[in-house]
Amino acid sequence: MSEVLVLVEHTAGEVKKVSLELLAMAAGIGEPSAVVLGPGADAAVATLGDHGAKTVFVSTDLAFVDHVVVPTVDVLAKLVAEKSPAAVLIPSSADGKEIAGRLAIATDSGVITDAVAVSSDAIATQNVFGGATIVHSKVSKGTPIITVRTNSIAPVQSGGTASRVDVDVDLTALASATKVTNRVSVEKSGRPDLSEAAIVVSGGRGVGSDEGFKTVIEPLADALGAAVGASRAATDAGWYPHQFQVGQTGKTVSPQLYIANGISGAIQHRAGMQTSKTVVVVNKDADAPIFDLADFGVVGDLHSVVPDLTTRVKSHK
Numbered sequence: 001m002s003e004v005l006v007l008v009e010h011t012a013g014e015v016k017k018v019s020l021e022l023l024a025m026a027a028g029i030g031e032p033s034a035v036v037l038g039p040g041a042d043a044a045v046a047t048l049g050d051h052g053a054k055t056v057f058v059s060t061d062l063a064f065v066d067h068v069v070v071p072t073v074d075v076l077a078k079l080v081a082e083k084s085p086a087a088v089l090i091p092s093s094a095d096g097k098e099i100a101g102r103l104a105i106a107t108d109s110g111v112i113t114d115a116v117a118v119s120s121d122a123i124a125t126q127n128v129f130g131g132a133t134i135v136h137s138k139v140s141k142g143t144p145i146i147t148v149r150t151n152s153i154a155p156v157q158s159g160g161t162a163s164r165v166d167v168d169v170d171l172t173a174l175a176s177a178t179k180v181t182n183r184v185s186v187e188k189s190g191r192p193d194l195s196e197a198a199i200v201v202s203g204g205r206g207v208g209s210d211e212g213f214k215t216v217i218e219p220l221a222d223a224l225g226a227a228v229g230a231s232r233a234a235t236d237a238g239w240y241p242h243q244f245q246v247g248q249t250g251k252t253v254s255p256q257l258y259i260a261n262g263i264s265g266a267i268q269h270r271a272g273m274q275t276s277k278t279v280v281v282v283n284k285d286a287d288a289p290i291f292d293l294a295d296f297g298v299v300g301d302l303h304s305v306v307p308d309l310t311t312r313v314k315s316h317k
């Protein structure tokens, strides 16, 4: 059975959920092998084996944090040349898509981005045009390099163990041409990561103020163990930080449940949340376009509907 390489995203060895999802997807194509790079990478080996990786390629070299994506591309290109994998799966993050594009050029292969499923013969499924069209595509040259959205498949705990293989890093002139000089840590909210969260509670202009986010949106998110998102109207108004913006120029989310409060449903907002599995809408305008996406909708003032919902969620716990 051919190997399928999965590039792992992690923080000091703590594996992001999307990487475990990609291992489950890889198992449907071939034999999953994980590639985990950067300081702390060795701490991830047991978790990756427990989620289906048969082999874990490891390097704890500082090059992966000192320089931007090129050292990662160089390692993956070397593994593609040595292993001829059936596919390379990479998370659809900003870095992931840059790595995928560069890897495709380095290995003379085709690339597909933002897949939500990949079949056993490496045919990728993408949802495009607001989820209105489903595209199936296959790479016709080289190794299929596919970036996959979070929450496309559930992780599977196999109870297995992986064999660890250390990989060497030859820092090329191109890789060292740029250097990371500073990293600014983003304030932690204690809530799940927006891109990975199973539930997202979002607020838009209808929330009315930063106070509205604190007293109406965040309490519902916390009652549900959800991440908070916001429309661009809300982030541009300074009511919520820009890093939580959902949409074309913000984050792409694909949770099991997306609750849109006081958001009209502009195409640029839909672009970031249209693949959510279940969409709940609270809006006082029954004609708001967001209702087209809604599985459940409430026409009403969010300042009374949302606190009521929060109370009911809490009483159900």
Ligand SMILES: Cc1cc2nc3c(=O)[nH]c(=O)nc-3n(C[C@H](O)[C@H](O)[C@H](O)COP(=O)(O)OP(=O)(O)OC[C@H]3O[C@@H](n4cnc5c(N)ncnc54)[C@H](O)[C@@H]3O)c2cc1C
Pocket (backbone or CB within 6 Å): 203, 204, 205, 206, 207, 230, 231, 232, 233, 234, 245, 246, 247, 248, 249, 250, 261, 262, 263, 264, 265, 266, 267, 268, 269, 272, 282, 283, 284, 285, 288, 300, 301, 302, 303
């Ligand atoms: C190039 C470009 C990129 C963009 N990228 C993004 C992006 O990434 N993400 C994004 O979100 N937008 C983006 N936009 C902006 C987008 O076009 C919309 O302007 C924005 O999404 C509107 O945000 P909103 O729905 O919160 O506000 P509005 O469109 O003003 O809608 C507010 C909604 O709240 C409802 N409402 C008001 N009061 C209440 C209440 N008390 N209770 C219940 N409902 C209430 C109203 O009925 C209305 O439907 C982009 C625009 C451009 C041009």
